[in-house]
Amino acid sequence: MYAVNPAVRAAWTELFGWVSAASGLALEVIDHAAPAPLDELWRRGDLGLAFICGYPFASGGFPVQPVVAPVPASALGAGRPLYASHLVVRAESGLATLAESFGGRLGWTVEHSQSGFNALRSHLLPYRRAGASLYAGSVGPLVTPRRVIEALLAGEIDIGPLDSYFHDLLLAHEPETAARLRIVETTAPRPIPLLVASEGVQPAIVGKLRGALLAASGDAVTAPLLARLRLSGFAAVEREAYGVLLDDAREAEAAGYVMPG
Template identity: 25%
Template sequence: MTRGALPLEDGARRRWLKQLAIGALTAGMGKAVGAAAPGTIRVGMTPAFLNDQYSLLADWRAYLQAKLGMPVEFVQRDRYRETMDLLHLGKLDFAWLCDYPFVFLKDLVRLLVVPLNQGRPYYRSLLLVGAADRRRNSMADLAGGVFAFADPYSNTGYLAPRYRIRELGRDPNTFFRQTYFTWSHRKVIEAVSKGFADGGAVDSFVWDTLEKVRPDVTQGARIIERSPEYAFPPFAAHRAVPAEMFERMQKVLIGMSQDESGRLLLTRLNLDGFIVGRRQMYDSVAKMMAAFGEI
């Protein structure tokens, strides 16, 4: 399957896919990024973050502005590629990226911090089927079915499940009868829950967060496989960010766990804090990308 391709379906699934396409189109309207006000720090956010938590983003922005003493703007995008393009254009200073784009961007970005998820800087890809589906209990059982991917630049929602199929000795391009992208991990869960896909793969952080804040979203699906651990989606800095700004932002993010306001925000983010990481933490992702000839 080529990146971004959507299969033609009939019935309810086709109508649902049409809604996804319309949603993606309207979400992109009015999102042109112009020149920032002088001194404004621009932080890109991808679907690794739950984009519907607007009040949380507003409070986090206010916190960062107070700590940095500078204006901060969150730039949200619904597709990983859009955030990557903004980094290429030099329109972002920092970004919370999926680990796959982080490796893909190579020297364009520097590792700033790695979030702590349940006390550790790791997460997994979760393989899902419908809650009532007791026939499928592994990736092998999904052969010939319909599968929902999150985004073509998502590790847990695209790269990892395809690599899992390779481990089975099968071709990811022919393993499923049909596949499509939902453009968000939450919508993968919804697709599986509503029966519009036999299976799907999602980010464990998004799943765990939704279980806390929207258990009605996750109750229609169940986990049948968990991947090995991968280093958590990192915060990265554009290579043009001056060293002094890099160090200030890194200090502020790491210091969130040291003050009450920061700890409250971390709780709402479903994170425990941030640490200084090493680029080598993402070698397992690079290995999977290399298997597909991507690096």
């Protein structure tokens, strides 16, 4: 989910290797890159640590249990496991405000995404209450943040949502791509995607994994890794914290706003 490019993927692999050593548990890093469906990953029975978006996690449709959530180092979350969606356009676009994008082409990722679908829909809802479509085209599923960027730069869409933590990583590791994008607005902060284990993993194992990650911010070995991943550390989470995402979805659906557009 957050393997922005090979350098970031390598940093995650190093971090999970450290977790394996620190917890005394053998972890095998598996490759599940796009376009492999994330819902297939979340249904596996052998997950020790895997990212899941908060929206499908809160919906309860997958047999997983929470371990920890990452805490971005950026100011947006104020030291808490929060993120948002940036609504981005091409840097050279003449669009200066969100309202100026109405009537154009809007991109979105996939219906089970918080940052690429649910947050986008909630942010647009106040403008949509009159019932008319805001955009001439609603382009999706684009599936990943990377495809949103590609669609923007190719002129396939005029505006799209970009996970703020993905953007943090892009700024750090791919500044030339980040420079081609411009943020128009940012949605309200919400609980960030979390690391989960399969439902059947024993509590003692989950406890060891959680303990290792909660201690990562105080370890000299992991300090440079966390810096590369633009994290200040990890935080314990409860399933109930993600209920706000379901509240947002229900509000949009009750207003008849099913798909972004």
